[in-house]
Amino acid sequence: MADDVNTEENAADQMAADLQDAAAEAAGEIEALRAERDDLRDRLMRTLADSENARKRADRDRREAEQYGGSKLARDMLPVYDNLRRALDHATEDQKAVSGPLLEGVELTLRELLNVFTKHGITLIAPKVGETFDPKEHQAMFEAPVPGTKAGAIIEVMGEGFMLHDRLLRPAQVGVSSNPG
Structure with missing residues (x-):
């Protein structure tokens, strides 16, 4: 009978050991599943962030x-503006009297071109003599000391510039005073 009790105790001890092993194995599996879950959650969050960044970048x-897609076309149209402006600026009073309607047509064409530019976000940069040189909008073609001016003042305007929204298409070409302060 003592052997039966020992056998039952050994069986109970074996069963308890098996249960502990099973519990330890289950705990290990739970930890592995948690780690896998955390890894998958991390990958999901990174993928969501990447897709959100891609959406924002595409937008x-x-x-x-x-x-700014039309900036190349706009740049190509600037010489047309220059030529129309030059034609009007170089017309003498005699030519205006003889060819008045023709020059009026050129002026209307220039005005319409400026209206189209404005409609598409292109603005004219037309500096005046005496204004301060701004390297963000102007290109200095020469520097000369001119009496009665401050250093950095525009002394001559040789060409107008243009902006497309907030980007410079072409700087205005100017001469700048180099008088020492």
Whole structure:
């Protein structure tokens, strides 16, 4: 009978050991599943962040393409403006009297071109003599000391510039005073 009790105790001890092993194995599996869950959650969050960044980048690129996509065409149209402006600026009073309607047509064409530019966000940079030189909008073609002016003042305007929204298409070409202060 003592052997039966020992056998039952050994069986109970074995069963308890098996249960502990099973519990330890289950705990290990739970930890492995938690680690896998955390890894998958981390990967999901990174993927969501990447897709959100890609969406924002695509949206920004689309907006820039809408605003600045025509900049090459706009740059190509600037010589047309220059030629029309030159034609009007160089017409003498005699030519205006003889070819008045023709020059009026050139002036109307120039005005319409400026209206189209404005409609598409292109603005004219027309500096005046005496204004301060701004390297963000002007290109200094020469520097000369001119009496009665301050250093950095515009002394001559040789060409107008243009902006497309907030980007410079072409700087205004100017001469700048180099008088020492």
